[in-house]
Amino acid sequence: MSNKKYIDREKSWLAFNARVLQEAADDSVPLLDRLRFLGIFSNNLDEFFRVRFAAIRRLSLSGKSGEKILGGISAQQLVKEITEIVIEHQAESLRILKRIETELEAENIFIINENEISEEQEIFLKDFFIQKLSPELVTIILNDLAEFPLLKDNVGYLAVKLVMKKDSEVRYAIIEIPKTMNRFIVLPSKNEKQYVILIDDVIRRNLKSIFNIFDYESVSAHMIKISRDAQLEIDSDLSKSMLEKISTSVKDRRIGEPVRFIYDELIEEDTLAFFLDKMKIVSTDSIIPGGRYHNRRDYMDFPNLGRFDLLYKTNDPLPIPGLSLEGSLLEKISEKDYLLNAPYQSFSYLTRFLREAALDPKVTSIKITLYRLAKNSQIISSLINAAKNGKKVIVQIELQARFDEASNISYAEQMQTEGIELIFGIKGLKVHSKICVIERNENGKIKRYGFISTGNFNETTAKVYTDVTLFTSHQQILKDVTKVFEFFDINYRIHRYKHLIVSPHYTRIRFYKLIEREILNARAGRKAYIKLKMNSLSDYAMIDKLYEASNAGVKIQLEVRGICSLIPGVKGMSANIEAISIVDNYLEHSRIYIFANGGQTEVYISSADFMTRNLDGRVEVTCPIYDQDIKNELIDNFDLGWKGNVKARYHSENLDNKYRERGDEPVFRAQLETYKYYQRKLNPLEETI
Numbered sequence: 203m204s205n206k207k208y209i210d211r212e213k214s215w216l217a218f219n220a221r222v223l224q225e226a227a228d229d230s231v232p233l234l235d236r237l238r239f240l241g242i243f244s245n246n247l248d249e250f251f252r253v254r255f256a257a258i259r260r261l262s263l264s265g266k267s268g269e270k271i272l273g274g275i276s277a278q279q280l281v282k283e284i285t286e287i288v289i290e291h292q293a294e295s296l297r298i299l300k301r302i303e304t305e306l307e308a309e310n311i312f313i314i315n316e317n318e319i320s321e322e323q324e325i326f327l328k329d330f331f332i333q334k335l336s337p338e339l340v341t342i343i344l345n346d347l348a349e350f351p352l353l354k355d356n357v358g359y360l361a362v363k364l365v366m367k368k369d370s371e372v373r374y375a376i377i378e379i380p381k382t383m384n385r386f387i388v389l390p391s392k393n394e395k396q397y398v399i400l401i402d403d404v405i406r407r408n409l410k411s412i413f414n415i416f417d418y419e420s421v422s423a424h425m426i427k428i429s430r431d432a433q434l435e436i437d438s439d440l441s442k443s444m445l446e447k448i449s450t451s452v453k454d455r456r457i458g459e460p461v462r463f464i465y466d467e468l469i470e471e472d473t474l475a476f477f478l479d480k481m482k483i484v485s486t487d488s489i490i491p492g493g494r495y496h497n498r499r500d501y502m503d504f505p506n507l508g509r510f511d512l513l514y515k516t517n518d519p520l521p522i523p524g525l526s527l528e529g530s531l532l533e534k535i536s537e538k539d540y541l542l543n544a545p546y547q548s549f550s551y552l553t554r555f556l557r558e559a560a561l562d563p564k565v566t567s568i569k570i571t572l573y574r575l576a577k578n579s580q581i582i583s584s585l586i587n588a589a590k591n592g593k594k595v596i597v598q599i600e601l602q603a604r605f606d607e608a609s610n611i612s613y614a615e616q617m618q619t620e621g622i623e624l625i626f627g628i629k630g631l632k633v634h635s636k637i638c639v640i641e642r643n644e645n646g647k648i649k650r651y652g653f654i655s656t657g658n659f660n661e662t663t664a665k666v667y668t669d670v671t672l673f674t675s676h677q678q679i680l681k682d683v684t685k686v687f688e689f690f691d692i693n694y695r696i697h698r699y700k701h702l703i704v705s706p707h708y709t710r711i712r713f714y715k716l717i718e719r720e721i722l723n724a725r726a727g728r729k730a731y732i733k734l735k736m737n738s739l740s741d742y743a744m745i746d747k748l749y750e751a752s753n754a755g756v757k758i759q760l761e762v763r764g765i766c767s768l769i770p771g772v773k774g775m776s777a778n779i780e781a782i783s784i785v786d787n788y789l790e791h792s793r794i795y796i797f798a799n800g801g802q803t804e805v806y807i808s809s810a811d812f813m814t815r816n817l818d819g820r821v822e823v824t825c826p827i828y829d830q831d832i833k834n835e836l837i838d839n840f841d842l843g844w845k846g847n848v849k850a851r852y853h854s855e856n857l858d859n860k861y862r863e864r865g866d867e868p869v870f871r872a873q874l875e876t877y878k879y880y881q882r883k884l885n886p887l888e889e890t891i
Contacts, residue, residue: 206769207749209855210275211740212254214765216287217857219246221785223291224851224859227298233309234504234512235787236302241502243295247288248356248429248499251462255284255488256431259461285488292464296493310395311507316407323389323397330387331408335401338380341412345373350480355430357381358497360405360423361465363473367419374476377405377412377423385500388507396507402495424469426477427496429462467491514787519548520880531555532562532642532651535673539829542671543839544657545788546880549664552671553580555653559640560588566648567594569687570638575613576662582613586620598625598690600633628693628821631706635823636671636809639683650680654825656793656807667791668873670807670836672825676701679825686823705810705822710744712824713812716797716804717747717756723800724755731757733796733840738765738811745812752778761843763790765813766853781853782862784846786873794836795824805833842879846872 225231226239261268262277269276275283303313319327342351353359358379365372379385379402387404389397402425405412409421463483465474483489506513525531525540527550534540542551559565568588575581589595599614601607614624627633636659639652657669674680682702689697689704696707703712717732724730732751739745739760745768752758752775760770760781770779784790793808810822827833843850848871850862 206274206855207775208742208745208767209769209857210272210280211738211765211767212258212280212284213287213857214740214767215250215254216284216291217859218764218783218785219243219250220291220857221783221851221859222246223295223298225785226295226302232512232514233302233305234506234509235514236298237501237504240295240299240302241499241504243291244497245499245502247291251429251488252355252431255281256459256461258284259459259488260431281488285490288488289490292490292492295498299493299498309509309512311398311509312395313398313400314389314403315399316403319399319407320392322392323399326390327387327399327404327407331404331411335380335383335404336408336411338382339405339412340378340380341375343373343375344480351376353428353481354378356427356497358402359426360402361426361469361473361477362409362413362421362423363470364413364416364418365420367417370419372472373416373418374473375413379405379425379497384503384505385497386503386505388505396509398505398507400495422470422473424466424473425494425496426466426469427464428460428481428483429464431459431461462488462490464490464492464496466494466496468494517546517877519545519550520877520884522547522551523883525551527551527554531558531673532675535651536649536675539676539827539832540673541832541835542673543792543835543876543880544664544669544671545666546668546877549661551673552653552655552659553584553661555651555673556581556584556638557587559651560584560591560593562642564642564644565593565640566643567596567641568638569596569598569640569684570659571598571600571633571635572610572613572659573600573634573636574658574660574663575609576660577609579613580661581659582617585617585622589617589620589622595622596625596687597622598627598633598687601626602632625687625690628690631693631819631821632815633690633821634809634816635686635704635821637683637686637823639680639687649675650677650684651675652680652683654679654683654807654823656809657791666787667789670792670794670839672807672827672832676828683823686821689821701826703806703808703824703826705816705820706818709810709822709824710817713744713795713817714747716795717751719799720756720797721751721754723798724751728800729798730755730800731759731798733759733794733837733844734812735761735790735792735794735840735843736811737763737791737793738813740765740767741812741814741817742767744817748779749775752776759840759844760853761790761840762853768853769855770853772855782844782846782850783853783859784843784850784872786849786871788873790843792839794840796837796840803833803837805836807836838879839876842876843872845870845875849873 222239222243226236258277258280262281267276272280360377362375385401387399406423460483522540525534531554559568585595597617599610601610618624636655639650641648641650653671653673655671657667679701682699685697703709720730720732739762748758758779762781763783766781770776770781795806797804805827806824808824810816810824816822847862847864847867848869851859
C-alpha cells in the first residue's frame with residue numbers, strides 16, 4: 203500500500219465506467235441488457251471527454267502543471283494516463299461486443315454487415331435506402347473545398363476514399379450518419395432467425411449509388427468520430443438576457459476544440475493522415491483507435507425484437523402504502539409525511555401532486571426548481587395548467603444543466619409565453635436543489651405543502667434512477683424552502699435556516715459538525731457511526747474529516763456509486779472505513795446521510811454529493827427526516843444496499859473493481875431485495891416472491 207491519501211477523481215470515474223463495462227461482460231445479465239450497458243459505457247465516455255477531459259486538456263495546454271488541484275499529478279501526465287486507460291477500455295468493450303454477438307447468434311439473432319446480405323434482404327434494403335435513408339444523407343466531397351467543413355460533436359461519419367481510374371487520383375469525402383433514424387434496421391426474419399444491420403453498413407452497401415457520377419476504380423469507407431470541448435463560454439454583455447446568453451453559448455459549443463478523435467483502426471494510413479491534417483488534430487489530442495463502429499451509445503436503443511426473455515424482468519412501480527393516487531394527496535400529506543422511492547414506487551405521485559395543486563381553488567402559488575426534464579414533460583404541463591388556472595407559478599430553471607441547455611431553453615420560452623415567472627439562477631452558482639413548495643389558503647391562513655428530493659423531476663429518468671422524495675406539510679421545513687426561493691430572487695441576502703442545510707453557505711460546515719459530533723461520541727464511548735450513500739465523494743477536505751473520524755474510532759460505511767477519491771481500509775488513516783459501489787439495472791442516485799448521534803439517529807436526504815462543486819459552488823438542499831417510520835425506511839434502504847453481495851464492488855486504491863466476497867452468505871442482490879422490501883410494506887402478512 204502506498205502513502206497516497208486520495209485517488210485521482212478522473213481515474214476513479216474511469217473505474218466507475220469500467221464497472222458499467224463489467225455489467226456488459228457479465229453472463230448473468232440478460233443479453234440485450236448487456237448491449238444496453240455497452241451503450242451506457244460509450245455514452246458516459248463521450249460526456250467524460252467533452253467535460254472532464256476537456257478541462258484537464260485546457261489546463262495542460264495552459265502551461266500550468268495543475269498538481270495542486272489534481273491531487274499531486276500534472277495535467278500533462280494525467281492526459282497521457284487517461285488516454286492509455288481509455289484505449290484499454292475501448293479494446294475491452296470491442297472484445298465484449300464480439301462475445302455478445304456470438305451469444306446472440308446462439309439465440310438466432312444475427313447482426314450482419316453489408317457483405318452478408320441475402321438476395322431477399324438486398325431487395326428490402328434497396329427500397330429502404332432509396333425511400334428512407336438516402337434523403338437523410340449529407341455527403342461532402344472534400345478535396346476542392348476552400349475550408350474543411352466543421353464536423354459535429356459526437357456524430358458518426360464515414361471517411362470515404364475514392365481512387366480514380368484516371369491517374370489514380372485520390373478523392374476524399376465524408377458521409378454523416380443520420381441521427382434522425384434508429385441506427386439499427388430490423389430485416390425480415392427467415393426460418394425463425396432474426397437479422398439486424400446498422401445504417402453504417404447500409405450506406406457502405408450503397409456507396410456505388412452515392413458516388414455514381416465519379417469514374418473510380420476503388421472506394422472504401424471507415425468510421426470516424428470527434429468529441430469537442432463542451433465548456434460553455436457565457437457572454438458578459440449586460441444588454442442580453444440570460445436566455446440569449448446561454449442559447450448563444452450552446453450554439454458556439456459546436457465549434458469547441460477537438461478533445462478526442464476516434465477512428466477505425468483498419469483505415470488506410472493516408473486517409474487517416476488526411477483527416478488529422480485537415481482537422482488540425484495534433485498528437486497532444488486524444489487520438490484513439492477503435493473498431494469498425496463508433497457511437498456505441500446507440501446500443502442503448504437496440505431493438506428488443508420481441509425477445510423479452512433476453513431482457514431484465516420489468517418490476518412495475520408499487521404504490522406508497524396509505525397514499526392513493528385517486529384521492530387528495532394534499533389531504534393525506536397534511537396529516538403526515540410520506541416518502542417516495544422511485545423507481546421501486548410510482549413517480550406518478552409527484553406529477554399527481556402538481557396536477558392537484560394546479561386545479562385546487564385554494565392553492566394560490568407554486569414554486570419549484572427544475573434541473574433536467576423529460577422530453578415531453580408532464581411537470582411542465584402541470585405548471586402551465588396551474589398558471590392557466592390563475593395560480594402564481596414561479597420556476598427556477600437551471601439553463602446550464604450540462605447537455606440539457608437547449609431543452610431547458612425551449613421549456614423556459616414555453617413557460618414564459620404562458621405567464622410563468624422564471625428565475626434563471628445566480629451568477630457563479632448552478633441551482634441543483636430539488637424542491638417544491640405550494641401555498642394554500644385554508645380558513646384565511648396560508649398553509650404550505652411541498653416536496654424535497656434527491657433527484658430530478660423527470661418522468662423518464664425516474665424509471666431507471668433510484669431517488670427518494672419527501673412529501674411534507676411540515677411548516678417550518680417549508681418556510682425554509684421558501685427562504686431558498688427568496689435567495690434565488692435576492693441573492694445578496696444570506697438567510698438562516700432552522701431545518702434545511704443549504705449550499706453554498708452552510709453545507710460544508712454543517713457536515714463537518716455532524717462528523718465532529720460522531721468523533722466526540724466515539725471518544726466518549728457513546729454510539730458512533732456514519733452511513734453515507736451518494737453518487738460521488740471527491741472533496742479532499744471532507745475526505746480528511748472522514749479520515750479523522752475513522753482514526754477516532756467512528757465506524758463509517760460508504761455506498762458511493764461513482765467517483766470515490768477516499769482510500770478505505772488503510773491502517774492509521776482509514777481503518778474504520780469501508781466503501782462499496784453498486785452498479786446494477788438501476789442507476790443508484792439517492793443521497794442518504796445517517797449519523798448515529800449517540801443513539802438518537804439523525805437521517806438526511808440531499809441533492810448534494812460530497813464534491814467541492816456541491817458543497818461550495820451550487821445551491822443544494824439537504825433535508826432532515828423527522829418522521830420515525832420514514833427514518834427507519836431510509837436506514838433500511840441503506841442497509842439493504844450494504845448487504846448486497848452480487849452487484850457490489852469494493853472501492854480501493856488500485857481501482858480493480860473487485861466484487862464483494864460472498865463467503866457463506868446467501869445471494870443478496872440489493873436492488874431486487876429493495877423491491878421485495880416495498881412489496882412487503884404493501885402486504886406485510888404475505889410472503890413475497
